[in-house]
Amino acid sequence: MNNLLDVKNLYKYFSIRNGFKNEILRAVHNVSFQINNDQPSILAIAGESGSGKSTVAKLILGLEKISSGSIHFKGRDINQIPKKEKRNWLLREIQPVFQDPFSSFSPLKKIESYLLETYRNFNIADADSYDIYINDVLSKVGLTFNEVKSRYPNELSGGQAQRIAVARALISKPSLIIADEPVSMLDASLRISIVNMFIKLKQENKISIIYITHDLTTAYYSADNIIIMKKGEIVETGSVDNVLRDPQHEYTQNLIASIPKISDITL
Template sequence: MGEKLVEVKNVTKHFMINKKQRLTAVSNVSFDIYKGETFGLVGESGCGKSTIGRLLMRLYETTAGEIFFQGENIHARKSKEKEKLLYRKMQMIFQDPYSSLNPRMTVSDIIAEGLDIHQLVKNKKERQEKIDQLLEIVGLKPEDRNRYPHEFSGGQRQRIGIARALALEPDFIIADEPISALDASIQAQIVNLLKELQEQRGLTYLFIAHDLAMVKYISDRVGVMYLGKLVELAESEELYEQPLHPYTKALLSAIPLPDPRLERTREKIILKGEIPSPIDPPTGCRFHPRCPVKKEICVRLEPEWTEVKEGHIVLCHLYQ
């Protein structure tokens, strides 16, 4: 697979609701992201995928476990210079292009904020040239630099967010549901832009989404999350053709097929019940209350990771 860029090892994140109750957003999650790849992370709303993105960016601190970037533990204490360098190499594209851009700042100031903080431009001329270059890279015009976010459409605002993320020339970008707030026609444009930038700049992505069809298109490997747990991990083609976990099978059965005849005849897996509360998760396998093929062991014992075939790992008693 090549060089590991990101290593997530047994990471857990709790949020305290009050003195007695805690919400387990992420529970004992481990995976690696290799240099130059796109790692997709999918699951229903509230499964913990966005929390993982924020843990990687150190917007949250881990409750337990370790996260390494280029071999360095990002949650360990470092010198100010090392901290600055780390933040330059990792950037984030946020879900909502309407709330992630400061409405009081011009596009120029939004994109150059990182450049100013890290003092990466020598003068105003160099600053403007860099901004204009970034705007053109993401498909906007240099004259857009003096406009404000409210003057742009959702797709254009997300392009501004991408330009901001590129300004510091990062190695790794976390895209936290970057297309979910956009129209379907614009979603494809943004995803194609991300793919082009990856090819041109050798970027590595963590692509967080709940649109399974889009994740298949952009990702090299995919991890599936359910109620704070990573339940399956495999190469994209392998996962979509041979899903193993009952939850993954249910998710994939919900993707509509373009051929109406095939769509009418194929079996859809309808999950019963609601997602349990992360404040009080079920015993044993977290999916067992909704699983159509659960066994007695699933209720009382938590499953362990099983590598069914090389690179295809699943958290399920059916394969142990």
């Protein structure tokens, strides 16, 4: 089995209340894609607001229930994995990074206790001492434990906070990180430094990344492949080069046309 992730005919419907009646909202419609296990890769998911990107992420992370279809991770159907194994294996293997890093920090807790909590939760067995282990994950995101441990969240910049959120995600040694708009709250200049960090994690730590974004520039810069979603469906997919340089679908062409200067980007 050489797929890290195999999403097959995935559907998600939400039942929403409209006045006196319930309506069915189609959030994800027949979505299929794979991430190969042979070598780590970055898969971007782009598309207009409400197109179902975050719902796909939540279904993979087990935060929403699948309506129909399947998700296999390393050959195993994630819905068939017993609870205990889910906790001990799957939740370590697939880690989320969200848009607002501050939302997962408690304002009253130092960064040290935030990281220690995760370290304890995952019960890292083969680890060196806590300090060495955490310093090692922080070094992967360009920080040191000394510079951040006694800070409170409000003493961090947005870029530092997102790096710490990624470091937290690395504690359990995942093979897949799902980052849902991780740079959308950051300045353009910081965005590239965060996606550079993703590229480095892919190359040096063999972690694959699903990078959900509205920012086609950083998607083009960092991703190997891209999925373009519209109204819950995949309208176009392929290598970023093919899709963004030679979009076949009018919707993709419009997304690209709406960002200035993507056609000027050279590698």
